[in-house]
Amino acid sequence: MGSKATVMQVINAIGWAHYQLRGGWKNILATTVGYAVLIGLLIFGSVYLDPSSAPSIYAGWTMALLALQVGALVLYGCWSVSSAVKKDISTKMIESHRLMPVSGTDAIAGYLFGPTSQVLTIALANFLIGCATLQGATPLGSGLVNWFKVNAILGIFAVSAWTVMVFLPLVFPMATSLLAGAVFILIMGYQMVPALLPGASLLVGPALQESIFGMLALGRPISPELMVSIVAQLVVAALCYIGAQRKYRRDDVPAWGPLLGLAVVGTYVLISMRGLSTWEVFRPRGWWWETPPFAVQLTLAAMGGLIVAIIPVSVAARQEVTWRRRRALHDPAPNPRPLPGMLIVALAAAIAASLLPLAVGERWSLRTWHPQVFASLRRDQLPSIAAPPFPPGLVARTFLVYFAFLTVMSFFLRLLFARGIRSRWLPVMFVALLGLAPLLVDVTVNGAMKRFETDDVFSAISGASPIVALVYLWSPVKGADGALISTMPGIAAQLVLGAVLGLIYYASLRRGAGTGMAAGGRTMEAQRNRDGE
Amino acid sequence: MTDSNGDNRSPGAAEPLVTVNRARVQFGSLVAVHDLSFQLHAGDLVGLIGPNGAGKTTLLRAMAGLQPLTSGEVLVMGERVLPGATRPLGRIGFTADNPSAYEELTVRQFLGFIGRAYGVHRDLLDEKIDFWLEQVWLKEKACQKIKALSRGMRQRIGIARTLLPNPTVVLLDEPAAGLDPAGRVQFRKLLASLREQGKTLIVSSHILADMNEYCTHIGIMAKGSLLQYGTVAQIAGAGRADRRLYTLVLAEPLAGVADILRDMAHVSHVQVEREEVTFEFPHDKVRAARLLADLIRQGVPVAGFTANAPDLEEAYLRTGIRQVD
Numbered sequence A: 001m002g003s004k005a006t007v008m009q010v011i012n013a014i015g016w017a018h019y020q021l022r023g024g025w026k027n028i029l030a031t032t033v034g035y036a037v038l039i040g041l042l043i044f045g046s047v048y049l050d051p052s053s054a055p056s057i058y059a060g061w062t063m064a065l066l067a068l069q070v071g072a073l074v075l076y077g078c079w080s081v082s083s084a085v086k087k088d089i090s091t092k093m094i095e096s097h098r099l100m101p102v103s104g105t106d107a108i109a110g111y112l113f114g115p116t117s118q119v120l121t122i123a124l125a126n127f128l129i130g131c132a133t134l135q136g137a138t139p140l141g142s143g144l145v146n147w148f149k150v151n152a153i154l155g156i157f158a159v160s161a162w163t164v165m166v167f168l169p170l171v172f173p174m175a176t177s178l179l180a181g182a183v184f185i186l187i188m189g190y191q192m193v194p195a196l197l198p199g200a201s202l203l204v205g206p207a208l209q210e211s212i213f214g215m216l217a218l219g220r221p222i223s224p225e226l227m228v229s230i231v232a233q234l235v236v237a238a239l240c241y242i243g244a245q246r247k248y249r250r251d252d253v254p255a256w257g258p259l260l261g262l263a264v265v266g267t268y269v270l271i272s273m274r275g276l277s278t279w280e281v282f283r284p285r286g287w288w289w290e291t292p293p294f295a296v297q298l299t300l301a302a303m304g305g306l307i308v309a310i311i312p313v314s315v316a317a318r319q320e321v322t323w324r325r326r327r328a329l330h331d332p333a334p335n336p337r338p339l340p341g342m343l344i345v346a347l348a349a350a351i352a353a354s355l356l357p358l359a360v361g362e363r364w365s366l367r368t369w370h371p372q373v374f375a376s377l378r379r380d381q382l383p384s385i386a387a388p389p390f391p392p393g394l395v396a397r398t399f400l401v402y403f404a405f406l407t408v409m410s411f412f413l414r415l416l417f418a419r420g421i422r423s424r425w426l427p428v429m430f431v432a433l434l435g436l437a438p439l440l441v442d443v444t445v446n447g448a449m450k451r452f453e454t455d456d457v458f459s460a461i462s463g464a465s466p467i468v469a470l471v472y473l474w475s476p477v478k479g480a481d482g483a484l485i486s487t488m489p490g491i492a493a494q495l496v497l498g499a500v501l502g503l504i505y506y507a508s509l510r511r512g513a514g515t516g517m518a519a520g521g522r523t524m525e526a527q528r529n530r531d532g533e
Numbered sequence B: 001m002t003d004s005n006g007d008n009r010s011p012g013a014a015e016p017l018v019t020v021n022r023a024r025v026q027f028g029s030l031v032a033v034h035d036l037s038f039q040l041h042a043g044d045l046v047g048l049i050g051p052n053g054a055g056k057t058t059l060l061r062a063m064a065g066l067q068p069l070t071s072g073e074v075l076v077m078g079e080r081v082l083p084g085a086t087r088p089l090g091r092i093g094f095t096a097d098n099p100s101a102y103e104e105l106t107v108r109q110f111l112g113f114i115g116r117a118y119g120v121h122r123d124l125l126d127e128k129i130d131f132w133l134e135q136v137w138l139k140e141k142a143c144q145k146i147k148a149l150s151r152g153m154r155q156r157i158g159i160a161r162t163l164l165p166n167p168t169v170v171l172l173d174e175p176a177a178g179l180d181p182a183g184r185v186q187f188r189k190l191l192a193s194l195r196e197q198g199k200t201l202i203v204s205s206h207i208l209a210d211m212n213e214y215c216t217h218i219g220i221m222a223k224g225s226l227l228q229y230g231t232v233a234q235i236a237g238a239g240r241a242d243r244r245l246y247t248l249v250l251a252e253p254l255a256g257v258a259d260i261l262r263d264m265a266h267v268s269h270v271q272v273e274r275e276e277v278t279f280e281f282p283h284d285k286v287r288a289a290r291l292l293a294d295l296i297r298q299g300v301p302v303a304g305f306t307a308n309a310p311d312l313e314e315a316y317l318r319t320g321i322r323q324v325d
Helices: A007-011 A013-021 A024-049 A051-090 A093-098 A104-113 A117-136 A143-171 A175-188 A192-196 A198-208 A210-218 A224-249 A258-277 A294-308 A310-328 A341-353 A355-364 A371-375 A392-418 A425-449 A460-464 A466-474 A488-511 A517-531 B056-063 B107-117 B122-135 B151-163 B181-196 B208-214 B232-236 B257-262 B285-297 B312-318
Strands: B018-027 B030-040 B045-049 B071-076 B092-095 B169-173 B200-204 B217-222 B225-231 B243-250 B268-273 B276-282 B302-307
Touching: A013 A024, A013 A104, A013 B107, A024 A051, A024 A117, A051 A093, A051 A104, A051 A117, A051 A143, A051 A210, A093 A224, A104 A143, A104 A224, A117 A143, A143 A210, A143 A224, A192 A294, A198 A224, A198 A258, A198 A294, A224 A258, A258 A294, A258 A310, A258 A341, A258 A355, A294 A310, A294 A341, A294 A355, A294 A392, A294 A466, A310 A341, A310 A392, A310 A425, A341 A355, A341 A392, A355 A392, A355 A466, A392 A425, A392 A466, A392 A488, A425 A460, A425 A466, A425 A488, A460 A466, A460 A488, A466 A488, B018 B056, B030 B056, B030 B071, B030 B225, B045 B056, B045 B181, B045 B208, B045 B312, B056 B092, B056 B169, B056 B200, B092 B151, B107 B122, B107 B151, B122 B151, B151 B169, B151 B181, B181 B200, B181 B208, B208 B232, B208 B312, B217 B232, B217 B312, B225 B232, B232 B312, B257 B268, B257 B276, B276 B285, B285 B302
Parallel strands: B045 B200, B045 B217, B092 B169, B169 B200
Antiparallel strands: B018 B030, B018 B071, B217 B225, B243 B276, B243 B302, B268 B276
């Protein structure tokens, strides 16, 4: 330590501590110098062995340095940030932090730039070595300006990814496992994830696919689509930053409040919409997997919207239960009354449901707004449903599918929270049940009636599943008689289920159990009686 | 300290530094802290005692802003303490029973981190670190990594970490648990000095003999509630003033001694531990002498017989709390 003033001392305490935990300036300097000398020797050696090809070798090394930069900033950087946060959680240092008058904003900044101090110096070394190799790399016509641009794009992507890496461990205890699974799926089935969720392609594509490498090699300018991607990355990072700073200071509150939760749904909708409409720009190239039909991508993105829309609904449910509990206890310092749960349900449903008409509309508008992209499309890649304007009934029924599902989830979660049940798996299982049970019933009942002699075993019963209802509404699936399958019985069934759960919840409130207080009171009373107090 | 029912202070007493207003912490159906209300003033040093699971740690964590309250509020110097509310947190120091630290940092680096986090001016930081290392006898360990230190030393780092930012309210959960006898003496002096500086302290501990010496007030907790609560003298002398705990030392263990005692009039709460027998009996020298004579007459090999002075241990046992840590 000592009296040496460092940049990290100026930034904040959390960053400074993690900078020291990485060994401080001595370790960071030694490692970076060692790395730079090794790379320098390799470049010098390869040019020394074949001096006549020096320009190509320098060009190759510049591309290799960009790949190393991706490795350092994205992989090493994400690992550094994530492991620092996870270690602070597992050693309970985060509790020590929570005693300190350090704002969440400062702390998250510390996590972003403290543990990555080593990464940043290596990235700086890569950048400087790249500047040097570019001087001799004549085939790379773009030169220093493009080298700066691609590093800036990569830097924005890396900092966004680091923010997500701070956020995840604070929210999900199993973030490491989830992340390892996601990386495995990305590596093993690279195109699968972005193909099924085109929003992911929009977010990840520019930094990891041919965009920055193409920019460097061919001197391509920054396209408008790439700018949209950068903005999307920054918006996601901002939402994660806000969520992370809330979770850092308070473990007992959700990362996002109801309004920020609605913003998350809106962000998901906009990114998915752009991902679907500009799929040809960002789709992964060079692998074996064929792009699925637009209807499949659209339906899967809509299903993702169903799940994301649970976030604000869940938060609102929790806030309402907490508020009622404090009120039941005649709390001397009650919380302010939260926004009505059903208002959040309606807003979340409206925002999430807007994805379908927006995305289809955008796709059709390719003809007008993106003529080059449109020209490259095959006919079967255009939406298989009618062009906008859509019938009002279709949009209204789409909203009802979301509204009914979210109403059911809202009351189910309120019932769970009121009983103090914090299980993550129960809601997951309930969502799976809501999605799959009607399908199973339909296949069993309808299939048995038709003696399983035909594939047309789906009927209106399946429409009680919100997923299937969306498929019925937005894809060319038809019933056995060739007519569209009605979704109204299914939507009505979901609404009835929501109403039943709502009745149970409000009935439990009248009994006093809905606040979780009666159970606690009884338990303590029973304990006192047992102890003879 | 002033509880919600009684008032131990004169009407003109200073404003409370800490106000706990119907604080309740509930985990599912278990109420860990049960609607507690009290006030603490400058110079109060409260000893919190009670069995495991009494709610002592939960109460301290709630007061430190680590544990969200199910209902109620904690105010420090008039400001509400909420998890994440950084301003009042700067006035509170809390040491957990097993304080966490960055193991890979040296003691000086770790305290440097704490000082920076609390906004201690850089020019004063080294001086403050040296002062607190001196106070907790760790000056010679300043450049050692924390992972190389013993449990007692880590406990002392935890105390230094709490006191370095000069908090007004100090909450210590089992601070003396890992300390050696010399460390405990030093620690008692430190607490007395902090009390004299006008700080408000709550110390949760199971070492009741120590608390007799340094606490101004005692709170006995069980099942989330404060069972008893007052000055040390009030608590130690609480209960039945006409009865006293007696200790009988036997020359050799005697199998039926408990039954012999229980058969005697006015004897209660008999407990036998090999040659040592404790029991309650009226606080009356003449009757005690008669009891002793009866015991000898019945063949009890008495090697010693004393009436114990009232103390906290006795007061604690009198509450009827069975589980003692």
